[in-house]
Amino acid sequence: xxxxxxxxxxxxxxxxxxxxxxxxxxxxxxxxxxxxxxxxxxxxxxxxxxxxxxxxxxxxxxxxxxxxxxxxxxxxxxxxxxxxxxxxxxxxxxxxxxxxxxxxxxxxxxxxxxxxxxxxxxxxxxxxxxxxxxxxxxxxxxxxxxxxxxxxxxxxxxxxxxxxxxxxxxxxxxxxxxxxxxxxxxxxxxx
Numbered sequence: 001x002x003x004x005x006x007x008x009x010x011x012x013x014x015x016x017x018x019x020x021x022x023x024x025x026x027x028x029x030x031x032x033x034x035x036x037x038x039x040x041x042x043x044x045x046x047x048x049x050x051x052x053x054x055x056x057x058x059x060x061x062x063x064x065x066x067x068x069x070x071x072x073x074x075x076x077x078x079x080x081x082x083x084x085x086x087x088x089x090x091x092x093x094x095x096x097x098x099x100x101x102x103x104x105x106x107x108x109x110x111x112x113x114x115x116x117x118x119x120x121x122x123x124x125x126x127x128x129x130x131x132x133x134x135x136x137x138x139x140x141x142x143x144x145x146x147x148x149x150x151x152x153x154x155x156x157x158x159x160x161x162x163x164x165x166x167x168x169x170x171x172x173x174x175x176x177x178x179x180x181x182x183x184x185x186x187x188x189x190x191x
Contacts, residue, residue, distance in 0.1 A: 002150060003148035003149060003150040004125065004128055004129075004130065004132055004150070005125045005131075005132045005133075005147050005148055005149050005150060006131070006132075006133050006134070006149065006150055006152070006153065007107075007134045007135075007139060007142060007144065007147075007149055007151075007152045007153070008020070008133065008134070008136070008153050008155060009135075009136050009137070009138070009139045009152060009154050009155065010137070010154060010156055011137060011155075011156070011157060012137065013157060014155035014156055014157050015155055016135040016155050017105065017135060019155075020101075020103055020133055020135075024101060027099070028099065029100055029101050030099070030100035030101075031101060031103050032050070032100055032101070032102050032103065033103045033104075033105060034046065034049055034050070034102070034103070034104045034105065035104075035105035035106060036105070036106050036109050036111070040111075040113045040114060041110070041111075041117050042113060042114055042115045042116055042117060043116030043117060044120075046117060046120040046121065047120050047123075047124075050102065050124060101130055101131040101132070101133060102124070102128065102130060102131070102132045102133070103133050103135070104121065104133070104134045104135070105135050106135060106136065106137070107121070107134040107135065107136045107142055108136035108138050108139075108141035108142055109137075118143055118146070121134075121147075122143070122146050122147060125147055125148060126148070134147075139152060160184055160187060160188060163187050164180055164183045164184045164187060167183045167186075167187065168180060168183055171183075
């Protein structure tokens with residue numbers, strides 16, 4: 001049986017949110033994001049923020065629940081007729097109906113005022129006609145047994161050698177020649 005919930009687990013900076021936005025952009029989905037910094041995430045606040053998003057399968061572009069945040073997919077550029085990247089096209093008119101998903105960021109980070117958060121999330125996932133994706137650092141803090149989870153994906157940061165090579169190539173593509181050891185120190189000091 002297919003379920004509408006996925007959990008992405010991994011440390012900060014491992015690409016969980018970027019992956020959600022990249023997949024959403026590829027599929028033409030809107031992302032409605034709920035995160036710890038949006039204010040309180042009590043059951044009542046979560047339900048108010050999501051509004052009718054969970055009950056309706058399609059939404060008008062630009063629409064949001066009573067507080068959910070819709071963010072662009074990291075300024076990804078679309079390919080034009082020539083196959084070359086162009087600046088993103090103008091936003092879709094508000095009458096355009098698009099698929100959407102609900103992203104609940106850092107679901108394992110709860111504050112004292114986030115009362116009944118999990119009850120509201122479980123109800124949202126159970127009643128929702130759209131995908132619900134939870135990101136977390138530690139899945140053991142998520143009541144997985146109470147959620148109809150389709151898949152749990154574990155993310156990990158890339159290896160130092162791979163990242164250093166990528167950073168070196170990226171710098172070279174922009175006309176800069178950087179020392180590999182300096183890049184390794186930079187990467188390891190920020191992880």
